């Protein structure tokens with residue numbers, strides 16, 4: 001059912017958006033018309049979009065894994081491909097699982113994991129106050145806790161050795177490639193959400209180095225990477241005694257690396273009478 005606005009949108013919205021290079025001009029036009037309260041507001045929204053602002057910032061929400069997640073300007077826009085990470089994490093969690101979402105941005109991954117798994121003991125961290133504010137709004141309804149700080153640093157110590165799943169969609173674009181990103185990302189998303197250092201793995205290496213101390217035996221770390229980064233990332237996982245695995249999705253055109261603590265020593269002691 002199409003709900004028509006009580007005011008009349010100008011007939012050239014699609015043309016304006018198409019001329020500005022919007023590939024899905026018709027869909028975007030409809031979304032902007034739905035979001036506007038009147039012709040003046042629509043004019044302002046179109047102006048922002050034509051100037052290159054990401055559609056999600058203008059609408060204030062993004063569709064992620066079938067959910068409408070709130071998003072604010074300056075916060076990384078969750079990408080559809082990251083649904084792979086959520087999907088794989090959901091296979092490793094039972095309801096009630098202790099989950100840490102490092103570099104949480106808007107909190108979309110935790111929100112989507114909760115929708116797939118059910119109740120979680122969810123702890124999300126970001127170093128950017130804008131992201132923390134956005135994630136807090138998205139995660140409050142599911143009782144997720146959100147912390148401001150550097151990676152594991154702000155987490156409560158009681159979570160050490162107790163985490164079932166760590167999701168870490170860290171910045172992983174090599175610095176030299178930032179200039180080649182589409183302008184919507186390059187010009188509107190903060191560098192701290194994209195730049196992963198010389199080979200893109202600076203932040204991931206720091207996560208991997210500390211992950212084992214937070215994971216319970218049999219727990220898992222999952223992180224999105226470019227497939228070309230797998231050999232170096234796997235080396236870091238192995239050095240931290242996490243058994244690495246590459247999971248690829250042709251459909252979502254992405255890959256993730258997962259790691260689980262390697263049992264040190266295969267011998268166990270069993271007490272018998």
Ligand SMILES: C[S@@+](CC[C@H](N)C(=O)[O-])C[C@H]1O[C@@H](n2cnc3c(N)ncnc32)[C@H](O)[C@@H]1O
Pocket residue numbers: 076077078079082102103104105106107108109125126127128131149150151169170171172192193194203
């Ligand atoms: C690629 S974005 C991913 C955001 C979110 N996980 C998602 O998929 O939509 C990376 C996020 O990492 C955050 N970040 C970068 N360095 C960080 C650090 N040292 N500690 C915590 N968060 C960090 C950025 O602020 C940004 O929100």
